[in-house]
Amino acid sequence: MFDKNHVLPVGSDHGGFELKQYIIQTLSAEGYKFKDFGTNSNKSVDYSDFIHPVAKAINEGLFKFGIIMCGSGQGASMTANKYLNVRAALCWDLEQARLTRLHNNANIIALPGRFIDFETAAEMVDVFLNTDFEGGRHINRINKITVAD
């Protein structure tokens, strides 16, 4: 069970802004705590500017899990996955959110703000946060993800 005293960093561009606001509002009402890295409006911005701070904080171990969004979720997940200690998973339904915790030990969920309904997205975040890594055969697999230069 996720400890709701752990703060969740969250970031998005304009394409994920409405979803970010919905997630913060809906899940705050359930006791979750957020640190909002922006963006703060629908004004067009570059997703990388708002995803890097979230991914950097996860990479440095400042938070356990993070939540990121953009219109498609693609740019957000690509940006976050540049960090060695980040495993960001682009998810679009409940089963994806569950599986990426069970099998990939993902520490960031990336959401496509323009392609999923907000209610499902909030549920996905809840499932993501409350599903434990299965370990076992998946440990070697995630250890082989990183490519040395």
Ligand code: RB5
């Ligand atoms: C912004 O229009 C859009 O390109 C962005 O939110 C995202 O989908 C990029 O991957």
